[in-house]
Amino acid sequence: MSTNFDLIVIGAGPAGSAAAFTAAQEGISVLLLEEHAEIGIPVVCAEALSRSTIEGYIEIKPEWISHELSGSILRGPIGETLRIEYPHVGWVLNRKVFDKALASMAQAHGAVIKRLTKAIGIEENKVIVNEDGIQKTYSFKFLIGADGVASNVGKWMGIDTRLALHEIMVCAQYVISNITLDPYYATLMIDEEYTPGGYAWIFPKSRNAANIGLGISPMKAKKSARHLLDQWVKTEFAHGFIKKKIFGGVPAKILKQFSGKNFFLVGDAARFADPLSGAGIANGIKSGVLAGRNAVLWLKGKKHYFEAEMKKEILNEIKFHERVRNIYMKLSNNEYSEIFKIGKKFFNGEKIDDINTHLLVKHLLLSSPRLLRIGFNLLF
Numbered sequence: 001m002s003t004n005f006d007l008i009v010i011g012a013g014p015a016g017s018a019a020a021f022t023a024a025q026e027g028i029s030v031l032l033l034e035e036h037a038e039i040g041i042p043v044v045c046a047e048a049l050s051r052s053t054i055e056g057y058i059e060i061k062p063e064w065i066s067h068e069l070s071g072s073i074l075r076g077p078i079g080e081t082l083r084i085e086y087p088h089v090g091w092v093l094n095r096k097v098f099d100k101a102l103a104s105m106a107q108a109h110g111a112v113i114k115r116l117t118k119a120i121g122i123e124e125n126k127v128i129v130n131e132d133g134i135q136k137t138y139s140f141k142f143l144i145g146a147d148g149v150a151s152n153v154g155k156w157m158g159i160d161t162r163l164a165l166h167e168i169m170v171c172a173q174y175v176i177s178n179i180t181l182d183p184y185y186a187t188l189m190i191d192e193e194y195t196p197g198g199y200a201w202i203f204p205k206s207r208n209a210a211n212i213g214l215g216i217s218p219m220k221a222k223k224s225a226r227h228l229l230d231q232w233v234k235t236e237f238a239h240g241f242i243k244k245k246i247f248g249g250v251p252a253k254i255l256k257q258f259s260g261k262n263f264f265l266v267g268d269a270a271r272f273a274d275p276l277s278g279a280g281i282a283n284g285i286k287s288g289v290l291a292g293r294n295a296v297l298w299l300k301g302k303k304h305y306f307e308a309e310m311k312k313e314i315l316n317e318i319k320f321h322e323r324v325r326n327i328y329m330k331l332s333n334n335e336y337s338e339i340f341k342i343g344k345k346f347f348n349g350e351k352i353d354d355i356n357t358h359l360l361v362k363h364l365l366l367s368s369p370r371l372l373r374i375g376f377n378l379l380f
């Protein structure tokens with residue numbers, strides 16, 4: 001087998017596989033490297049994906065889904081609930097199946113996939129790997145770093161990838177079975193004490209099992225995410241069976257630089273997760289597709305538009321959500337309750353088919369003098 005490739009993609013998560021299948025279908029040679037033995041394992045994700053965020057990029061197949069969602073139940077600090085009816089809003093995926101399927105699409109288009117192959121360094125145009133215990137090198141003309149939140153590729157290419165404490169969300173999540181729930185609704189909960197600077201979620205995988213977790217800001221939290229989740233699970237899911245425990249971080253700040261002479265960073269490696277929700281699957285796939293397409297242009301000696309396309313498709317929204325997160329981080333339970341009241345009026349029990357975040361934020365700010373004061377300074 002040749003060790004020279006037009007494109008090497010490091011990391012076979014959604015972002016890396018999307019880059020690999022997009023580029024491979026243009027007929028260039030692609031090597032996709034994955035350090036784990038099986039793609040999609042371990043799952044460090046709550047697996048929720050909203051339809052609107054991925055439209056136009058990939059079509060979600062029924063076999064990739066654990067359950068379809070038709071709306072959300074929002075829970076506030078003093079027991080408020082708000083039910084939002086949003087038919088076909090999205091899915092709780094089965095990422096073990098989903099991630100494998102995306103990698104298989106790359107393989108079907110001719111990409112070579114190497115599992116149990118960990119990139120350990122880059123020298124000029126060569127990736128040094130540990131392939132099942134043996135050190136080897138593979139050469140590239142173009143490189144895409146898709147190695148997730150703990151990415152090294154950026155560092156290796158000379159980018160400052162450090163994050164400050166206020167720029168991350170710390171998450172704890174248990175997969176819990178032996179519970180009863182309506183599988184069509186995702187539950188989201190906010191509370192200063194239990195979810196400081198973040199939120200908690202119940203994302204159903206079936207009528208009897210769900211991904212149950214929380215993401216918090218280490219700047220605001222006095223207790224660990226694990227401790228807070230244990231407390232919640234003990235009170236609400238005492239009879240549940242904890243099948244799996246997951247801990248991880250979500251970046252809430254994009255990198256200043258995510259491309260260079262002959263490389264792009266995509267997905268969590270470039271910190272493209274949504275700073276407000278922590279969702280990174282859709283932006284991973286979008287950035288992967290755009291990176292794959294633009295790497296092909298570069299390889300064909302043409303001008304590429306990666307940064308400009310990223311700005312239009314993802315970055316403008318992320319930057320807006322970054323500013324909204326800064327407001328959210330300053331709120332207390334009283335303001336959360338106020339938001340609930342306004343939200344009840346905004347959604348008004350009707351079925352919706354779109355949420356315009358800009359309009360919703362404007363509505364919230366204009367409805368409360370304190371929110372307006374905080375928001376005006378941070379947004380404009």
Ligand SMILES: Cc1cc2nc3c(=O)[nH]c(=O)nc-3n(C[C@H](O)[C@H](O)[C@H](O)COP(=O)(O)OP(=O)(O)OC[C@H]3O[C@@H](n4cnc5c(N)ncnc54)[C@H](O)[C@@H]3O)c2cc1C
Pocket residue numbers: 010011012013014015016033034035036040044045046047048049117118119120146147148149152171172173213246247248249250266267268269273278279280281282284
């Ligand atoms: C607790 C938690 C819950 C979450 N819930 C959601 C959710 O519900 N919805 C959502 O949209 N997002 C969620 N996210 C975020 C989401 O999981 C990520 O944004 C998404 O997986 C990013 O995709 P990616 O392809 O960039 O990175 P990853 O999915 O992390 O994939 C990176 C891949 O690179 C491989 N790799 C890493 N280093 C190397 C190396 N040196 N050599 C070879 N391979 C390497 C890894 O093994 C991995 O397979 C959650 C995150 C956490 C922590």
